[in-house]
Amino acid sequence: HSVLTQPPSASGTPGQRATLSCSGSSSNIGNNPVNWYQQLPGTAPKLLLYNYNQRPSGVPDRFSGSKSGTSASLAISGLQSEDEAGYYCAAWDDSLNAWVFGGGTKLTVL
């Protein structure tokens, strides 16, 4: 079981807004920044957002992040077929002294 909890799947239609959740605890999300990674099928993960809502160069502003308490969310507006991928949240865990990841959410664009 992953320390950070993500729903295994989500779906949306082109143009819609999708919101993916990541639930943790006070020792990780509640006290430390959250990063998000996108993994297209058969490829390595790619940094999508860091420090909750900062976008690396090249990431469209359709992707945004937020945090509330011990949970974080990734929002994707104007869904496109190319957004079909796995999405992983990650944070440092003060209790485990380790970087921890969520189990990932597979997003399907119908």
Next chain:
Amino acid sequence: QLHLQESGPGLVKPSETLSLTCTVSGGSFNSRTYYWGWIRQPPGKGLEWIASFYYSGSTYYNPSLKSRVTIFVDTSKNQFSLNLNSVTATDTAVYYCARQRVGSDGFFDNWGQGTLVTVSS
């Protein structure tokens, strides 16, 4: 343009040692801004951080794997290596090397393509 490439055997026998090397091009280990790390992903499953090291030589490990992991660095070749001993089938995974930003956010911003290691007799 930074590029990371993993290399090593794709098949390891149970109880033996898994050894992988990451070759870095287009960048240097001697940066105060970055760690260099290993992450793995069992087939169809999520990501697991293994270890990260800093150019000064300090290394930090996932406590769940620490007893079995060693990181080696060869700065002359711009390479760093992972040894994971006493492997079992649960160590079967795609292993990635990656660059990690120093700081509380510690994001991995550049990844290798990954290499699949299967543990089987």
